[in-house]
Amino acid sequence: MKRQRLIIIAVIAVVVAVFFASGAHETLTLDNLKAEQVRFQAWFAEAPFTVAGGFFVLYVIMAALSLPGATLMTLLGGALFGLGWGLLIISFASSLGATLAFLIARTLARNLVEQRFSRQLESVNRGIAREGAFYLFTLRLIPLFPFFVINLVLGLTRMRTWTFYWVSQLGMLPGTAVYVNAGRELGELESLGGILSPGLIVSFALIGIFPLLARRGVDYAKRRRMARQYGKPASFDYDIVVIGAGSAGLVASYIGTALKAKVALVERDRMGGDCLNTGCVPSKALIRVARLAQEVRDAKRFGIETKEPRIDFAAVMDHVHQAVRDVEPHDSAERYRHLGVEVIQGEARLLTPWEVRVGQRVLTTRHVIIATGARPKVPELPGLDEIEVLTSDNLWQLESLPERLVVLGGGSIGCELGQSFSRLGSRVTLVEMAPQLLPREDRDIAAQLALRMENEGVRLYLGARALRVESGPSHGDAGKVLVIERDGEQGTQTERVVFDRLLVAVGREAVVEGLGLEALNIETRADGTLDVDETLRSLHPNVWACGDVAGPYQLTHASAHQAWHATVNALFGEIKRFAVDYRNLPAVTFTEPEVARVGLNEREARARGVEYEVTRYDLGELDRAIADGRTQGFIKVLTVPGKDRLLGVSIVGHGAGELLGEFTLAMTQGIGLNKLLGTIHPYPTFSEAAKATAGVWKNAHKPERVLSWLARYFAWRRRGGPLEEVRESLRGRSDKA
Structure with missing residues (x-):
């Protein structure tokens, strides 16, 4: 690469030199150009x-x-x-x-x-x-x-x-x-x-x-055409009507009312949406209990004798539900009414781009923000409709621990819940169609998680396709069976996996039904999300969408990020609109080891044709990780070749999500690895891993020529330096005399 750049620079230098040597620059005076223009115009006249x-x-x-x-x-x-x-x-x-x-x-x-x-x-x-x-x-x-x-x-x-x-x-x-x-x-x-x-x-x-x-x-x-087509009201009740009180809708409402706009928030079910009621909060509460159970099992290697922990599943679920209740006030209707938002319970339907019907009321608004979220996707699998399927929505109503649990899907949700139920005592089998867990991550990252889950007793079927579900009296004590097939050395093989409960975690689909979008010609993309542009605006200039319903990232913090853009663009878009930037969007899978990433990984960089260098630091080299017995995992950094500018960071290991914060800040603020290396980190902490990773990069890019000069300089100094050389010279002359 450097050689190619030097050749290009040399060619440009030669061309510039020839240009000036030939006297061509003397023709590019205003007088000469005007003379040529006069001749041309005379030719044009003829x-x-x-x-x-x-x-x-x-x-x-x-x-x-x-x-x-x-x-x-x-x-x-x-x-x-x-x-x-x-x-x-x-x-x-x-x-x-x-x-x-x-x-x-x-x-x-x-x-x-x-x-x-x-x-x-x-x-x-x-x-x-x-x-x-x-x-x-x-x-x-x-x-x-x-x-x-x-x-x-x-x-x-x-x-x-x-x-x-x-x-x-x-x-x-x-x-x-x-x-x-x-x-x-x-x-x-x-x-x-x-x-x-x-x-x-x-x-x-x-x-x-x-x-x-x-x-x-x-x-x-666009606005004039839309006004003629639908009939624009002469005045409006609200500046913004937000449909959906999940993560995106709550943030949009908060920002709108903080900017002194009049905001109505419509929710047909529970405030807080999936994140509070069926997603982030209950799942992390469950993960905490499962992790504690596993720590009890692992205590023996630290010299602590324990017995196999006895799991009171009803008490576990009580803890999960209590966590939801404790967080609930943060997302409550009372809080948002106190902030100045009018919270309305009911089903919202767009009549026109400016009119939203909720029950018998018709709300008129300058802008609509759709934030209706997503729900678990259930595949069309033969026999699936004959059993009660578990999803991340209804899982929290379980009253007893499943003895044999099959998890269909090896993404973040499937891995988090599968590992947790295994640690709580279920015999878990996880089936994933892709050849690895977490298909969007690099293979070496996913391999670390797969190794840990298998060591803890989770049976993994990777590269496996679900064919059908068999159930009924004919299976007797076998319960229910998931029939799968996968390719092996002997060709395609069919296997039967027995289960008591089946958890489907193959993705989520946007909730768009019942909103009246068809009448307004607001369409969805191939993945079911609403078709909005880079500023989150739909076909209509005053209808916006954010969160899971808009995609492409179904993450709570991504929803909040989009909500800011949707709200600000709605209120001030006639002056300036902001495109959503996802380049430094972090994501974490809360398994053990945790998997965290920001920016590009190797899989994406290769797909986009982006050149990169890889720096890897094993957590087994970190003093704090050794002391805590948490040495599994590594940090992998992608940088611009020959430079310390970060393109992306992937981490697998204990506390990966917390470690990712420093790298996310660095990428967002344009801080390179050299400055991370020059930042003092407390010892001994896991945060030192960021500095150590920067040190690995620096060691690979040390200036060898400068160091060789320094080696000669210090050798010269060890010999006595300039004073000693003068003495040697005088001593030599004296000997000759």
Whole structure:
């Protein structure tokens, strides 16, 4: 890489040297350029169709082949032809060239464009399906991607060629006019002092503010179109109506009322949503008890004799429910009413983008934020509907510990609950379709968790597909059976797993039914989440979504992160909207060992083609981990090659979630490993692992040449330094005398 950079720098230096040596720079004076412009305009006056036609053809070729330089050509056209002729020529040339690029992509380069611009293609397809030609018009006015990308990507859609042409012709016209006018002002420049002329300043100011003006114009057009279609109320009861009082809805309501907006919060079930009632709080309470039971079993290795712990499952569940009750006041309707939020119990349904029906009431609001969350996904598996299935929703109503528990799914929820029930005394079998646990994590990270779970007695079936559930009187004492298949050395093998209870943890699906979205043409993505843009805005400019219902991350802190953006964008979006940034979003699986990550892991970096270096630090080298007997696991850091800038951190081990905080802060604030290494950490603590990891990176990137010079310097000093050299010199002369 360094050699390639040096070659590129050398080539650039040679080109620059040749440029100046040839005297070419002397031709780029204002006088010379004006003289060439005068000759060109004289030529244009003599043969207008030849000159204009040649420029037209050249522009079409550049646009059709997606060659760089369209902006420069547009400015040049304004300087050479003026505003009238320049706008006419370039407007039609750019639209025709774009259409040819569109056809080239459609007929010749489909596979290349699909691979190179897959992310943009997915986004554009959603927009086209949602808004049709109007979406292309908005892309031309406010390009989310460069124009050549729009040309190529639209070629892979089902849009008609004529529609693409006329929308492009119309949509690019305002921007083209701004750039042609700027070129005209440059062409009329008589001296360098004219750069400060009002006309030129205004022209270039228009280039800067045109995207903002265009965005405002598009938003205004959308709102007018929506108002005509649905009938906008003359006044509103609320600034925001939030639907759903889970993590996202609560944060959105809190922020809205803190900003002095009038907010209504509608909840049809329980305040706090999944996180409080069936997710984070009860699961972590259960994990705490299960971890304590395992610590009792492991006490013998520290010299403490104990018996196998006796589990009172009813008391365990009482502890879980008490934890929910203790946290409940934080999310209560009383608290939010005290904050100024109007909390309404009932089923919400959108009548129009501004009207929400709750029972017999119709609430009018300037903005709606949908935060209805998600629920456990239950697969269509033959025989599953004949038994009572456990999910993370109804699990907490168990009154007795299952003797034989099968967990279907090896993601975070499946691993956390599977390990916990095993530690509480269930015989647990976990079935996962992927070849590893936690399929989104690196294989070496997941392997650490798999090793621990198997050592604790959890039976793992990885790379296994569930075929059906068998139950009924014919199975006798065998209870119920899950039939699975997996590939092995002997080919595909079918196995039967006996269970008393089956816990399904194969993912979650967004809750969107009953909201009236179909009547408003608000669609869902392939994964069932609401189709919103990067600012969390839906098809309608005043309808937003956040949390699990919007995806892509079903995490409580991700929901809160989105809720801030949805609320601020709703209240102030007409001035400024903020896109959600997920780059430094941390995630933790609360198993033992814990698994935590922020940023890229190796799996994602390879998939995206991102170059990286890996630094690994084993927790078995950490003094505190050795003293505590918690040496399993490691920290793996991905950095930019040759630099200390963090791309991502994965941790597996005790307290991984707590260790991740320092790395998350470092990535968010742009702090590199060198500064982590220079930060004092208390000894002996697990937090020292962050500094130790930075030390491993530094050791691998130590300046060998500087160190060799230092070695020579210190050797020279050991020999006596300069004074000793003088003495040796004098002694030598004396001997000769």
